[in-house]
Amino acid sequence: MEFDHIQIEKKWQKKWSDKNVFKTEQRNEKEKYYVLTMFPYPSGTIHVGHVKNYVIGDVVARYKKMQGYNVLHPFGYDAFGLPAENAAIKRNVNPGEWTFKNIETIREQIKKIGISYDWDREIATCTEDYYKWTQWIFLKLYEKGLAYKKHAAVNWCPSCKTVLANEQVVNGKCERCGTDIEMKKLEQWYFKITDYSERLLNDLEKLEGWPENVKVMQKNWIGKSVGAEVNFKIDGTDKELKVFTTRPDTLWGVTFMALAPESPLVEELTTPEQKEEVESFLNRVNKEDKFKRIAQGAKKDGAFTGSYAVNPVNGEKIPIYVANYILFEYGTGAIMAVPAHDQRDFEFAKEFNLPIRVVITPKDKELKAEDLEEAFTEDGIMINSDKFNGMKNREALTKIVEWLEENGYGKKSIQYKLRDWLISRQRYWGAPIPVVYCEKCGTVPVPEKDLPVKLPTDVKFEPTGKSPLATNEDFINTTCPKCGGPARREVDTMDTFVDSSWYYLRYINPKMEDKPFDSDDVNYWLPVDQYIGGVEHAILHLLYSRFITKVLHDLGYVNFEEPFSNLFTQGMIYKDGAKMSKSKGNVVSPDEMIEKYGADTLRLYMLFMGPPEKDAEWNDAGLEGVARFMNKVWNSMTKIIEFSKDGNINNINLTTKEEKNLRRKLHQMIKKITNDIEKNFQFNTAISGMMELINELNAYLNSVPQEKWNKDLLKELSEDFVILISPFAPHLAEELWEMMGHEDFVLNAQWPTVDEEALKVDEIEIVIQINGKVRDKMIVDASASEDEIKEKAFELDKIKKYVENAEIKKVILVKGKLLNIVVKN
Ligand code: ANZ
Numbered sequence: 001m002e003f004d005h006i007q008i009e010k011k012w013q014k015k016w017s018d019k020n021v022f023k024t025e026q027r028n029e030k031e032k033y034y035v036l037t038m039f040p041y042p043s044g045t046i047h048v049g050h051v052k053n054y055v056i057g058d059v060v061a062r063y064k065k066m067q068g069y070n071v072l073h074p075f076g077y078d079a080f081g082l083p084a085e086n087a088a089i090k091r092n093v094n095p096g097e098w099t100f101k102n103i104e105t106i107r108e109q110i111k112k113i114g115i116s117y118d119w120d121r122e123i124a125t126c127t128e129d130y131y132k133w134t135q136w137i138f139l140k141l142y143e144k145g146l147a148y149k150k151h152a153a154v155n156w157c158p159s160c161k162t163v164l165a166n167e168q169v170v171n172g173k174c175e176r177c178g179t180d181i182e183m184k185k186l187e188q189w190y191f192k193i194t195d196y197s198e199r200l201l202n203d204l205e206k207l208e209g210w211p212e213n214v215k216v217m218q219k220n221w222i223g224k225s226v227g228a229e230v231n232f233k234i235d236g237t238d239k240e241l242k243v244f245t246t247r248p249d250t251l252w253g254v255t256f257m258a259l260a261p262e263s264p265l266v267e268e269l270t271t272p273e274q275k276e277e278v279e280s281f282l283n284r285v286n287k288e289d290k291f292k293r294i295a296q297g298a299k300k301d302g303a304f305t306g307s308y309a310v311n312p313v314n315g316e317k318i319p320i321y322v323a324n325y326i327l328f329e330y331g332t333g334a335i336m337a338v339p340a341h342d343q344r345d346f347e348f349a350k351e352f353n354l355p356i357r358v359v360i361t362p363k364d365k366e367l368k369a370e371d372l373e374e375a376f377t378e379d380g381i382m383i384n385s386d387k388f389n390g391m392k393n394r395e396a397l398t399k400i401v402e403w404l405e406e407n408g409y410g411k412k413s414i415q416y417k418l419r420d421w422l423i424s425r426q427r428y429w430g431a432p433i434p435v436v437y438c439e440k441c442g443t444v445p446v447p448e449k450d451l452p453v454k455l456p457t458d459v460k461f462e463p464t465g466k467s468p469l470a471t472n473e474d475f476i477n478t479t480c481p482k483c484g485g486p487a488r489r490e491v492d493t494m495d496t497f498v499d500s501s502w503y504y505l506r507y508i509n510p511k512m513e514d515k516p517f518d519s520d521d522v523n524y525w526l527p528v529d530q531y532i533g534g535v536e537h538a539i540l541h542l543l544y545s546r547f548i549t550k551v552l553h554d555l556g557y558v559n560f561e562e563p564f565s566n567l568f569t570q571g572m573i574y575k576d577g578a579k580m581s582k583s584k585g586n587v588v589s590p591d592e593m594i595e596k597y598g599a600d601t602l603r604l605y606m607l608f609m610g611p612p613e614k615d616a617e618w619n620d621a622g623l624e625g626v627a628r629f630m631n632k633v634w635n636s637m638t639k640i641i642e643f644s645k646d647g648n649i650n651n652i653n654l655t656t657k658e659e660k661n662l663r664r665k666l667h668q669m670i671k672k673i674t675n676d677i678e679k680n681f682q683f684n685t686a687i688s689g690m691m692e693l694i695n696e697l698n699a700y701l702n703s704v705p706q707e708k709w710n711k712d713l714l715k716e717l718s719e720d721f722v723i724l725i726s727p728f729a730p731h732l733a734e735e736l737w738e739m740m741g742h743e744d745f746v747l748n749a750q751w752p753t754v755d756e757e758a759l760k761v762d763e764i765e766i767v768i769q770i771n772g773k774v775r776d777k778m779i780v781d782a783s784a785s786e787d788e789i790k791e792k793a794f795e796l797d798k799i800k801k802y803v804e805n806a807e808i809k810k811v812i813l814v815k816g817k818l819l820n821i822v823v824k825n
């Protein structure tokens, strides 16, 4: 019989759907297991890279289900966002129409792959019943003082015509379209994620099931620095210039101060004589890209303000500069510069001919400023630092901070690189920010009962830089919920990362109307036991989700503080040596592969390509190989299923060596495959294990005449094998399972357990050495005693001739391996 994948896959997909087998019970007596794969942007069709993500999740879900867990495995769409809007503008259709069409296509694609999603829980973030609750989350943050509006210089993509979060700017370019970012001053909404910096950092430690590299990325993104804030008097005034430094031990080496160009102090401190020079610098710097300007190795530029600061440690007067490498948004927006020990200060000092003073020197020699070719940034011994001379700099650092505090010159300070989350977008296809502006009452949040603030459909997409919502007068003009007077609606929409920061909670109660979710249900299902997705979301999405979870925890809506217990980041699939992309024309579509080879073969191949966390190259020949294996499985299984139908797996008698070997292999492979799935997602080696087992089976079938086949053993083997392969190739498995006469689905079967008895080896090979030289080997019973082994060895022809006429000095047995005979001739 041929393996007819088209017909078989269709048949089972229909049965699964008709019987709703993937439906999850909301609660039952079983232990719960929540497996989640990152949901896609429905911006077109999915390619095999997505498929890999879903197949990994599906293997875990099906495996856990057969292990007896109550498994939740949901799917949805991150459906708001720029791709939909841009595509819609290009095609002149409503983004919603375009999005829902894509959703239809993707759903059909996924169903053809046989992923075991509970489709009753499907969500799309762009539907009213979803974004209503995204707006609700905004209101909760607003009530808590965690959503606020401020004027700020923001990253502006002139091509996408929208503001971008710092996180969406890569090397000064828009993450999406690659256009150079400009700075623009706008009033924007922010979420105060910085209130949670310390917790977001510390709780990383609890996430034992996360890859180390992802935790490091999060840690660096939060960027905690411990140091001091030091107050410098501004000479001739009673004003102070505060700086943040991680190196208070270098205070005696300060030779100039520097302000960020954006600092309001620049205007205040610039003397009339220096005005021209400073202004011409500011003109230059305004044209510079902010990200390039502060990058390591960038050319240092600046100007002297004409003012001086006084160093609190020694009363020295130090010139105050404005410099291009100082960030306004970090620390205090001003620094104390120590050119001898900070590379950027060193470069600036060289450029502007400023003094360099060494205050830390290596143990063995004394560093001279004139010998420095770059800053000395290592630890060492304090010099030129008054009473701290001779101390190790790290020890001095602590003492200096104490001394600063005692004298009111400064205090210990902790800074984070993490900035507040800018959530305003001047775009249409997102959740409207639920706020109105009233002339009398000011900013007024929309009351919960009036949610959702619906996205109007009648808007114009004009590249003005303003939100398209601003073009709909009916939308903008409203009444104030507080005083009933005339008010205007906020026209910005929320960053789509807000939508995806809580979607894993909505899956629990996807249709709930009066609440975003039920706390008891969520507390049962969460945290997610296994989250699976691409490493490209290692920073933003995960950080934002962790933040929102913590806020909801603090508000009493959930009882956990981390949303994802275990995280798996899968590798990408390359084609022709490159990342798949439409523009390169190297996208492998799953539909075509399914048509030709079947979903099961595609699934198996995706996981056989290599360890799933590694990138892998698509290879048609590899797929062909897997297709041949599938046929082999089909042929050998169909051969034995009929034959062993009336076998009894509870009464297996093994008489021959071949039977024992085959059953040992089966249980070895149950053990191995279970282990490979359980630990580190080693699906590729699990599949190799299945191949090995099939080869062993065929060897048995070919070497033993059919009338001597062990029915009971073959029944056990075929049942167990079909269960083992079912998470990987579920359609094939269901078909074979049905052939065996089972009425229920294989998905509802129990994962096989290892019979340790079967693993036992009953014969072993012993190598025999005479005076350390290998002379022969023999097979003995595993239970043979030492005397029996000796006796048998002495009877071997090759050994006899050495021992017969010699004096036996010693016989040493290394159990299970080796017999060493020492003789004297
Ligand atoms: C004096 C000093 C001496 C510094 C020395 C370093 C080495 P991280 O680790 O990134 O927190 N700095 C402070 N605020 C800054 C700003 N707004 N823009 C640019 N640079 C700024 O770095 C902290 C160090 O970066 C601070 O410590 C300060 O330079 C500089 F041998 O102070 B340091």
Ligand code: ZN
Binding pocket: 438, 439, 440, 441, 442, 444, 480, 481, 482, 483, 484, 485, 487
């Ligand atoms: Zn009002």
